[in-house]
Amino acid sequence: MKKIALLLIVMLASAPSALAQSMDVTGVSADDVLNLRSEPRAGAPLAGALPPTASGVEILRRSNGWAYVKFGDQAGWASVRFLRLSMTFSGGQPPLPLQCVGTEPFWSFSIDGGQSTFRTPETEPATAEIQKLEPSRNSTIVWLLRPGGGPVASAVIEARQACSDNMSDRVYPFRINIETRDGQLLSGCCDTGH
DSSP states (O other): OHHHHHHHHHHHHHSOOSSOEEEEEOSOOTTOOEEEESSSSTTSOEEEEEOTTOEEEEEEEEETTEEEEEETTEEEEEEGGGEEEOOOOGGGOOOSSEEEEETTTTEEEEEETTEEEEEETTEEEEEEEEEEEEEOSSOTTEEEEEESSSSEEEEEEEEEEEEEOSSSSOEEEEEEEEEETTSOEEEEEEEEOO
């Protein structure tokens, strides 16, 4: 009996928690925070706050649309609608396809496989092969993209940026800055095309 009890203790101690997950904060404006509550309900007293770009938030337990989370020295209940599984980027590449948009002037930029396509309401879509898509030397969530032709000279993509299109309540997980061949700088937001 002692052997069985000891075996169960060892198995439970070595087994990973079924609920422990690494999450990213999502859907929170860049100038806001994700409130942590002392109980799993909206009116509960505040227990802390997470930045809109927090990544690696650990979920310890769940209750009716709420998750008890730990991030650094902070812990409390957060609404699960503001959490998603952490993004991981294998091979130094961002997840593809990416769909990017910008406003005033309106434009879109899509990246799929080895091609990019730039569109505006006034021009025909311009598709070009991607000559370079490489990660930053000192960041795993920043990439430089250079199309081989078309109106886009280069683009810098950043993940986990809680980007807003300034036209809706939608918050995107990627930010993009595009330099056009005629010297314009365009800033916008991206999301995966899945």
